[in-house]
Amino acid sequence: MVGISSQCFRYLTSTLPPRFPSFQASRFLTLSTLSSPNLEFENIEPTNNNETSSKKPISYFPKRGQTLELVCESLAFKGKGLCKVTDTGFVVMCDRALPGERFIGRVTRKKGNYAEVTKVRTLTPPLDLVDAPCEYAPYCGGCKTQNLSYEAQLRAKEEQVRDLVIHVGKFSHQELELHGIMNPIVSCDIQFHYRNKMEFSFGPSKWVPKELLHETRDSTENYALGLHAPGFFDKILNVDKCFLQTDPANKVLAAIQDCWRDPQLGLSPYDVHSHLGFLKHLMLRTGRDVTTNNPEVMVNFVTSSYEPKLLESLVDKVSAFPEVVSVMNNVNTSVGNTSVGEQEYTLYGKSSITETLRGLTFQISANSFFQTNTYQAEVLYKLIEECAGIKGDGSEIVLDLFCGTGTIGLTFARSVKHVYGYEVVPQAIADARLNAKINGIQNATFVQGDLNKIDENFGKNFPKPDIVISDPNRPGMHMKLIKFLLELRAPRIVYVSCNPATCARDLDYLCHGVAEKNLKGCYKLTRLQPVDMFPHTPHIEMVSLFSRQSKWAILTINCGSVGKLSSKWSNFTWSTGVQNPLEPHLGQVIADIWVGVSSTPKRGITSAKPDISKSWVFKVTDGKTRAFC
Numbered sequence: 001m002v003g004i005s006s007q008c009f010r011y012l013t014s015t016l017p018p019r020f021p022s023f024q025a026s027r028f029l030t031l032s033t034l035s036s037p038n039l040e041f042e043n044i045e046p047t048n049n050n051e052t053s054s055k056k057p058i059s060y061f062p063k064r065g066q067t068l069e070l071v072c073e074s075l076a077f078k079g080k081g082l083c084k085v086t087d088t089g090f091v092v093m094c095d096r097a098l099p100g101e102r103f104i105g106r107v108t109r110k111k112g113n114y115a116e117v118t119k120v121r122t123l124t125p126p127l128d129l130v131d132a133p134c135e136y137a138p139y140c141g142g143c144k145t146q147n148l149s150y151e152a153q154l155r156a157k158e159e160q161v162r163d164l165v166i167h168v169g170k171f172s173h174q175e176l177e178l179h180g181i182m183n184p185i186v187s188c189d190i191q192f193h194y195r196n197k198m199e200f201s202f203g204p205s206k207w208v209p210k211e212l213l214h215e216t217r218d219s220t221e222n223y224a225l226g227l228h229a230p231g232f233f234d235k236i237l238n239v240d241k242c243f244l245q246t247d248p249a250n251k252v253l254a255a256i257q258d259c260w261r262d263p264q265l266g267l268s269p270y271d272v273h274s275h276l277g278f279l280k281h282l283m284l285r286t287g288r289d290v291t292t293n294n295p296e297v298m299v300n301f302v303t304s305s306y307e308p309k310l311l312e313s314l315v316d317k318v319s320a321f322p323e324v325v326s327v328m329n330n331v332n333t334s335v336g337n338t339s340v341g342e343q344e345y346t347l348y349g350k351s352s353i354t355e356t357l358r359g360l361t362f363q364i365s366a367n368s369f370f371q372t373n374t375y376q377a378e379v380l381y382k383l384i385e386e387c388a389g390i391k392g393d394g395s396e397i398v399l400d401l402f403c404g405t406g407t408i409g410l411t412f413a414r415s416v417k418h419v420y421g422y423e424v425v426p427q428a429i430a431d432a433r434l435n436a437k438i439n440g441i442q443n444a445t446f447v448q449g450d451l452n453k454i455d456e457n458f459g460k461n462f463p464k465p466d467i468v469i470s471d472p473n474r475p476g477m478h479m480k481l482i483k484f485l486l487e488l489r490a491p492r493i494v495y496v497s498c499n500p501a502t503c504a505r506d507l508d509y510l511c512h513g514v515a516e517k518n519l520k521g522c523y524k525l526t527r528l529q530p531v532d533m534f535p536h537t538p539h540i541e542m543v544s545l546f547s548r549q550s551k552w553a554i555l556t557i558n559c560g561s562v563g564k565l566s567s568k569w570s571n572f573t574w575s576t577g578v579q580n581p582l583e584p585h586l587g588q589v590i591a592d593i594w595v596g597v598s599s600t601p602k603r604g605i606t607s608a609k610p611d612i613s614k615s616w617v618f619k620v621t622d623g624k625t626r627a628f629c
């Protein structure tokens, strides 16, 4: 095991593990994290390699440009390999380093309590290396772990969730494991071609791997349509086929790649530096015809201006595919990189495609959110239903926060009294209402609004929910919403998250409160379920179930011998459970405590209702207490 000096440990304990860079606050690197049993640092021979600086006196902070011999311990934030410097334990992160890989890395950046390195060369390959089927895998930012076995990917994701919930969520390992809260990650049976939506970018300068830089190209050959090279907002890795998207979408991509550079078409890619050029993005979405079950493809060209004539030949080409049922044009005149247009035009066919989920039909337009892995969304929604624990008697109210096109809420509508959905994107709300109509659902209300800007009136337009579903995007829930939920005290919250880091933070707030805002936590985390929705990528989905802590309590009384209370003052420990209208005050005489076996067979149950966030002392007198111990 790697040796850690006490000085080093003191430093590390005052920092957050750098695998969670956005949460650098007051969390600790634990000894167990530092001494992962998977690591065999003692096997690393002291290197004589000139590339490493092991001969120099050991500095705790590696210097920029310094080379280090490293072993990747695990995958962390954004799928980067987490390593520690031998001798000091200083944490470094390396893009594309995989667990078990021994390599030489060069320090490129220092970031507070960790440094970033780039891999110079591999000394010993990763433990679970496999062949990546995609030719772009070594360069593309989309699938960073295609060359790591799927089982190892799952292990790494599960470990990340656990670490975040412990370090950011402030839960102990014992709590998660012994109470059976943490469940093993649910794998995805389909590991390629699972994405129903991909967004490619056009650009005037192709990103080319170093080894091909010598090849000469004319200017249009330098035009690219593909995915951003990792770390570059202006360089595009040209992609003819993507292993994540569906086959019909790949056919369309190939057809567009085949012709869009033709000078006769007069098409130019948008340049993010000069802000000149026409074609910005190509979005491909795949759905399903609900009657025939055949794939339906939507092609969405995002352009900097509205010039339908310029797009005509591309539209003709793609609409020749029977699967293509919709060609859209989003016009975005801003200099930003977003694909949502200020204006949207239908150039061919319909303006939306359809898909089925949990037996319902959904209509999806170009800019509405829809789960991108339809197959695994079935699995995810089933889990959400399980967690929600709907009674099914039509009596319950469901609040569906961040509802998108209403998919989660609508799957519940058949078995509850009413669903109220909130979402910021107007088009998604329009789709949600339409989706309710298409499926003959009348007990669902969808409201457009920004959940980051709610005020004290929020909650007045719907009855108190029995179940809250919250499915925010990556930033998680705003403090205003956390406060609202803590005051609302709905019996159950199912939190669906695509960012375990912000989820762990919100989980801490809901369960442990927010001291600086004077908010008390009132939820108990009862289930944590990571789900792999996106194999080969660093993305992790998780479903968490929170149950409201009861205000009522069971009193465990520390009694003396049978028949007597040992003293007039006793300390009691409270845990949740029993209801009674009395609210005792500190030092109050509790006349109505009955502890014992005569009238209730459970020892230590009180009829008093304490504030469980405080520690109470009750004055108990023999005369007034019916105590049978």
Ligand SMILES: C[S@@+](CC[C@H](N)C(=O)[O-])C[C@H]1O[C@@H](n2cnc3c(N)ncnc32)[C@H](O)[C@@H]1O
Pocket: 369, 370, 371, 401, 402, 403, 404, 405, 406, 407, 408, 422, 423, 424, 425, 428, 449, 450, 451, 452, 453, 471, 472, 473, 498
């Ligand atoms: C992860 S998606 C979930 C959508 C939906 N629950 C589903 O499963 O299809 C997050 C949704 O939150 C919406 N959203 C993001 N920020 C929001 C905000 N401040 N207020 C309300 N909705 C927001 C997004 O438009 C998106 O539809």
